[in-house]
Amino acid sequence: MNDPTLKQIFIFLVVLLPFQLLAQIPYGNNPECGKYIQTKDAKIYYEIYGSGEPLLLIHGSLYGYINEFENIFPILTENHKVIAVALRGHGKSEIGDRDYSYALLAQDMIEVLDAENIDRIDIVGFSSGAITAVKLAADYPERVMKVVSIAGALSAKDRSAERQQQLEEMTADNFIENNKRFVASRKKLMPEPDRFVDFYNKLMKVDSDPVWISKNAASKIEAPVLVVGGDRDAYFQVEEFLEMYRIIPNSKLLILPGDDHVGASQKKEMYTDFALPFLDEN
Template identity: 40%
Template sequence: MKNQLLALLLFGCSVFTVQAQNPTIPYGDNPEVGKYAEVNGIKVYYEIYGEGEPLLLIHGNGGSIKSSTPKIDYYKDKYKVIAMDSRAHGKTKDIGDSLTYEQMTADVNDVLDQLNIDSCLIWGQSDGGIIGLKLAIDYPDKVKRLAVFGANLRPDSTAVDDDNATFVKNMIANETDDYKLRLFGLLVNQPQIPVSDLAKITAPVLVMTGDRDVIRLEHSLEVFYNIKKSNLFVMPGATHFGSYEKPELFFKVLDNFFTQPFTTTSTYDIIKNIKF
């Protein structure tokens, strides 16, 4: 049971990915399309599927391209899907350095540069959502539209559910593997994104969360309220892994965000011009 909880919390929804389907395409280990980009002293592994408008998928902590299997399978006939293994994840080798979201974000930006992608749609799960927010803050031209599920700005109790925070701290206390400890360090000590930085985001953002997420609903609201061009979706009866738990609902909402005109029209904007 302990190992299952660890897999769910730390390793990018890999359990849900395996349960969801058994794809004939070996996403994350496909020699026919897999390539490496040399950036910032490492070789970042990536795979590209489909053609058209680019869509970047960013996996969660401890995950890999394989974690995005349902998304790749769904979107590869609609977009040019770009999936990559973050620094020290998947086939992007661990070089033993300290992991930071700033460095991982710079890696993603530089890979996009090498692929000659000026801007793209972006989906990020958990830590991938944090990287997505950092991209929108630090490299705004790269982000056409951004959707994040279960992303947080800080690791404290105002953002993360107490039970889950305690669980991770207990895991650290009993862990000796350096690699896992550095991944846990991302959860416990990072990110540290000032709320004021959200004002730098110019692209439309869809803030997604489960109503039983590890990220406090109040915190997701804080993110939503501080991004000028943002919409909010709270998935009912869903956890941090809502995109895997309710894929039909997830894809319906995400498709709408990616394809329909973006709006922040309020109720007051509508009724103020009504003649009673």
Template identity: 30%
Template sequence: MTTTHGYAPVNGLEMYYEVHGTGAPLVLIHGSFSGIGTSFGRLLPHLAKNRQVIAVELQGHGRTADIDRPLTIPHLADDVAALLRHLDVGQADVLGYSLGAGITLELARRHPELTRKLVLVSLAHAESGFNPGLLEGMSALEPAHLEGSPFHQEYLDTAPNPQDFPTLVAKVKRMTEENPYWSAEAVRSVQTPVLTVIGDSDIVRPEHAAEMFRLFGGGVAGDVAGLPNSRLAVLPGTTHVTVVHRADLLAPMVEEFLDAPVTQND
């Protein structure tokens, strides 16, 4: 399997990326506090068997050093868009996890010409989509709470400035507190086919995932109306942290969704 890596100069960042495999491009965008390894270490090898997987590390995460700029989902989406243009990727499928799913949705809204299909893993488009207490817990998070975790260890192992971990925690907390989310109309405006994925014990409520599925055009009587281009998957026995570890379930679903033809049911 072909593997390359490098840094791209985008929007004031030296943004780290890896390219695995060959074929149609699939971009992977990790979650908060995470990097390529902790988010996609188990899933990436499966997806790269038949695709060119482009895995990125966002501002202040992993091997991409922080800059004097707040973390915001629009900024991070524009960074990914700039990276794709730097790599001369005309259009790609995009899989985002947690924070990365929000960036994926925003990328499709801001740069629709770059996205073909989306896989949104563990995304809430509104604050009400989270299970009770989750956001309050994030506001109380301190760097010491993550010490010894796989996310902290990955940061220590890969970050160019390992001492900056408290800064990352502070910036992620501020981004979470100031996140404007997306209206139902904004979600509905995305014309790209979407596979919405959560774990059945995720931080996102199952009812909210079903609501998003409907906004993307799903939730119809397929035998009558035809199967929609968007899909919904709830992985059994799966938490927020482990949803991207379930490569046994997730990889076949993603591959089948990405390979499926787009039908005109509207």
């Protein structure tokens, strides 16, 4: 290959094509690795990537979905078999008929683990996924080894009056009107798109619960927990992350300067320098 132009094209293909293929993985809508389990009232969708020690990955609520970790999957799958679950009502998971609670979401996760014959597992969760992860550690101590809780809290009691008013004023109709493109794209994935309003109202109900995990339950958690939060989080204050750290016995605290609610889950260095070393340490 003496032609410099051909040589440049060859290098371009060899170096860049793997990254293009990586970017095209349809996380959250991947028929090659998507699975379902049937709970009492809903089919729950999940995808599996990588190999190695199992790791349960749980996304955030409403706007969140499996694909929110698309830039993080390559890091997590280097040494782990990642089970990424779609919370009920999100994306390809059905909504179900029961009222939402973190106990119910945790139960869904257990049914996925049972279907995959996984007895014990590490968990990484963001926002509602983080709350679900800590709830799993509290309710199913025999199933959880370690938890990385990113931008989650034990309760909504410290929510600012301004934020509480915003939530109360944001009805399903207002949300749909202000997020037309997002809702349209999400409905394309949903098996029950006509129930989006029902789904939204179920989420808002659980979000307004004053306590998600009691202090008493949190104080008895046996699994080591890494509590991660950004100091610019608009949903939870640093004091709430500090409270989790103080209450959960075997916990560590990581506050990310300059990061907001979503940013805390998207910083690759957080995973490579803190989360994965925490999961791997004896």
